[in-house]
Amino acid sequence: MSKIGNYKFLVLRRIVQICILLLFWGTNHFGWTVLKGNLSSAKVLDRFYLADPFAVLQILATGTIVSFDIIIGVVIVVIFYGLFVGRSFCSWVCPVNIVTDMAAYLRRKGLGGNKYLKLTRSARYYIIILSLIMTVILGVAAYEIINPIGFVVRGVVFGFGIGGTLLLVIFLFDLLVLKNGFCGHLCPVGGLYSLISRYRLLKVRLDNDKCSSCMDCKVVCPEVQVLGIVGKKSGNISQGECTNCGRCIEVCEDKALRFKLF
Ligand code: SF4
Ligand code: SF4
Known part of the structure; x- marks a missing residue:
């Protein structure tokens, strides 16, 4: 990127x-x-x-x-x-x-x-x-x-x-x-x-099949505890503490993270 x-x-x-x-x-x-x-x-x-x-x-x-x-x-x-x-x-x-x-x-x-x-x-x-x-x-x-x-x-x-x-x-x-x-x-x-914010529509989604577990996302995330699924399973980052800042998405070289509506 x-x-x-x-x-x-x-x-x-x-x-x-x-x-x-x-x-x-x-x-x-x-x-x-x-x-x-x-x-x-x-x-x-x-x-x-x-x-x-x-x-x-x-x-x-x-x-x-x-x-x-x-x-x-x-x-x-x-x-x-x-x-x-x-x-x-x-x-x-x-x-x-x-x-x-x-x-x-x-x-x-x-x-x-x-x-x-x-x-x-x-x-x-x-x-x-x-x-x-x-x-x-x-x-x-x-x-x-x-x-x-x-x-x-x-x-x-x-x-x-x-x-x-x-x-x-x-x-x-x-x-x-x-x-x-x-x-x-x-x-x-x-x-x-x-x-x-737990039940918001706009969330970050992880596609774990694309993730190489480099953990670059965890380095920049201000609420690192919300990224617990990284390297383990696909899913939404649904915890309300996620600020939807998008930092994890933009640093992910694998394009494993993206914003998702609904
Ligand atoms: S959007 Fe921001 S707060 Fe939410 S998981 Fe990504 S880096 Fe962390
Ligand atoms: S409202 Fe959010 S960004 Fe502003 S000071 Fe509080 S935690 Fe920080």
């Missing part, structure tokens, strides 16, 4: 991620109306909302009544990701992914990284529960106070302050402390998308 082919989804993902940030930026600087707000709750084309299910869950947990427009915005998001494209928010939309992918890339190049800290990838699900408990106790959306996604969008629009430091901490944590540490273990936003 050509070098360009090895990065086609990666390049496309970066274009999508940067364009979304530009649209938020343009709203504040030029009055564009494509995307207003941030990735927790955005008004699209001045007509309807898209809302992050985890942010809205926290707002509901404070006892606040959420407007019907926002509820519809959550329903659209849950249907789009949960039924169609799975946890693609993480690899195609979320700007933090650019930072954590960079840390993972540098680790693969031999920079950084102790390999000894072990943390269950289920930690993110416990953080979902903890965030909701803290929200009820504090009466404010607890995770939103530190949510790096909001910090990045605000940083791009208004300039980086403390958000830049938070991103640097995440980058160093992933680089030096735990491989795929933040997005692959801790982030409750990605965790919730994982929980709703």
Whole structure:
């Protein structure tokens, strides 16, 4: 496969991620109306909302009544990701992914990284529960106070302050402390998308007859545990933690992996 082919989804993902940030930026600087707000709750084309299910869950947990427009915005998001494209928010939309992918890339190049800290990838699900408990106790959306996604969008629009430091901490944590540490273990936003994505239509499919068990896919996958069938049997990668990033597909010289709808 050509070098360009090895990065086609990666390049496309970066274009999508940067364009979304530009649209938020343009709203504040030029009055564009494509995307207003941030990735927790955005008004699209001045007509309807898209809302992050985890942010809205926290707002509901404070006892606040959420407007019907926002509820519809959550329903659209849950249907789009949960039924169609799975946890693609993480690899195609979320700007933090650019930072954590960079840390993972540098680790693969031999920079950084102790390999000894072990943390269950289920930690993110416990953080979902903890965030909701803290929200009820504090009466404010607890995770939103530190949510790096909001910090990045605000940083791009208004300039980086403390958000830049938070991103640097995440980058160093992933680089030096735990491989795929933040997005692959801790982030409750990605965790919730994982929980709703198991029965999505768009999945990666492995044709094991073509697979030479080189394991190149496992080297680049940010959720390597989902590739357990590689080298063993054909099938779909159905675990909700797969971000549909396409990295495994584009690095597979055997063309044993592909996206599959249904
Ligand atoms: S895990 Fe969280 S921070 Fe990482 S890409 Fe997904 S939503 Fe963004
Ligand atoms: S299995 Fe493939 S598409 Fe899914 S997260 Fe891993 S590299 Fe990305």
